[in-house]
Amino acid sequence: MRVLVVEDERRLAETLQWGLEADGYAVDLAHDGLEGLELAQLYPYQVIILDIMLPKLNGYRVCAALRERGVTTPILMLTAKNGEYDEAEALDTGADDYLSKPFSYVVLTARLRALLRRGGAGSAGVLEFGDLVLDPAKRTCRRAGTPVSLTTKEFAVLECLLRHGGQLVTKREILDQVWDLAYRGDPNIVEVYVSALRRKLDAPFGRRTIATVRGAGYRLEDG
Secondary structure, eight states, rough: OOEEOOSSOOHHHHHHHHHHTTTTTTEESSSHHHHHHHHHHHHHHHHEESSSOOOOSSSHHHHHHHHHHHHOOOOOEESOOOOOOHHHHHHHHHHHHEEEEEOHHHHHHHHHHHHHOSSSSSSSOOEEEEEEETTTTTEEEEETEEEEOOHHHHHHHHHHHHHTTSSOOEEEHHHHHHSOOOOOOTTHHHHHHHHHIIIIGGGGTTOOEEEETTTTHHHHHHO
């Protein structure tokens, strides 16, 4: 799942990025409100972590602008303030939840999982394709009822494919949704993870689920 962190405290932003990426999220950073507003409209994020006290455009205005423009991505507001009026304003402008600084990383990730379970643009409902079942909220994968252990990136690539059902997914789309904006490596890295998924999900079960569409990308098939 892809997350946008809009936070002007660079050390905190980078710490959040490090922790969330270790948990399997692809994370993009913005350090002011205008940059955050632009990125939130350009890319399909599953959740946005948005600080209130931002340069150029504060979090309240970013949140209100996104809602006015039809962006329904769940938003978790961060604030150094700790008063009921600030919390009320965050919710009134369209935020789905709030968290006061300083906060526990464990609590933040629990709040993110709760937001994703509720639905919206970043819905993390159980994904199924035939006998393949992926639960993004619980981070579990099963094939024919048998648990399958996946790395964080394998899980993210499979989730991307499942969210498109049987539709074609290009390498570029997978890179955009699974890797962050800072990735400048070989796009063929996608092939490495698709091959790993085939070894874990197809070969042991006699299936051919992830098909390559030559020169275009991949799609899921019943096989």
